[in-house]
Amino acid sequence: MPQVILLFSGKRKSGKDFLTDHLQKMLLDKCEVIKISKPIKSHWAKVKGLNLDELLSDGKYKEQYRLDMIQWSEEMRFKDYGCFCRSACQNAVDKPVWIVSDIRRKTDIQWFKENYSDVIRNIRITADDDTRKARGYNFQLGVDDVASECDLDDYNDWDLIINNGKNGQSLEEQISAILTLIQHVV
Numbered sequence: 001m002p003q004v005i006l007l008f009s010g011k012r013k014s015g016k017d018f019l020t021d022h023l024q025k026m027l028l029d030k031c032e033v034i035k036i037s038k039p040i041k042s043h044w045a046k047v048k049g050l051n052l053d054e055l056l057s058d059g060k061y062k063e064q065y066r067l068d069m070i071q072w073s074e075e076m077r078f079k080d081y082g083c084f085c086r087s088a089c090q091n092a093v094d095k096p097v098w099i100v101s102d103i104r105r106k107t108d109i110q111w112f113k114e115n116y117s118d119v120i121r122n123i124r125i126t127a128d129d130d131t132r133k134a135r136g137y138n139f140q141l142g143v144d145d146v147a148s149e150c151d152l153d154d155y156n157d158w159d160l161i162i163n164n165g166k167n168g169q170s171l172e173e174q175i176s177a178i179l180t181l182i183q184h185v186v
């Protein structure tokens, strides 16, 4: 059982992977990074013969398959909203800090609350559209107007909000703010 679970959310190209990768490099063997999208991408790679490493990276490759993966994964969530959270956590190693890098839906937060109760901390990463566009974001119907990107727009119970866009904090300040949330553990 982890002592703290950091749930990171944010729209695409806000910098979820960027920040959680940096955090992992700081915490090293004290943390485990969990990606809810990993079981989705693994399934997709297997059935479509795609490159899993590319799907998991921050490059353009995964964007060609995002719409299809969203639609398939929504059908699965309709039957069992926790299926991917459960699957992603199943093989997670016993470390004091778990970093979940891609929370997208209220039901993701609900699942972690139901299963890990008060050890969770909710972190929202924001970035303005211009910055996101410079990082490769382009509005796409069926992707940017659906739950995958929008379900947490009206969620307000954040332990920390990080501006990773224009006029945002430096990386050091961002990481330091995150570390204050877990100072009782590390």
Ligand SMILES: Nc1ncnc2c1ncn2[C@@H]1O[C@H](COP(=O)(O)OP(=O)(O)OP(=O)(O)O)[C@@H](O)[C@H]1O
Pocket (backbone or CB within 6 Å): 010, 011, 012, 013, 014, 015, 016, 017, 018, 019, 058, 135, 164
């Ligand atoms: N603060 C930053 N400074 C410089 N580059 C950044 C910063 N934040 C993110 N990036 C870069 O922007 C790109 C998109 O970031 P990242 O992949 O972390 O976003 P994401 O929120 O995980 O997006 P997605 O939901 O598409 O996976 C990456 O190439 C990343 O290195």
Ligand SMILES: C[C@@](O)(CCOP(=O)(O)O)CC(=O)O
Pocket (backbone or CB within 6 Å): 012, 036, 037, 040, 055, 056, 062, 066, 069, 070, 073, 102, 104, 148, 149
């Ligand atoms: C299909 C999906 O998991 C892709 C997520 O990819 P990424 O976290 O942006 O690398 C998005 C979703 O689950 O809605």
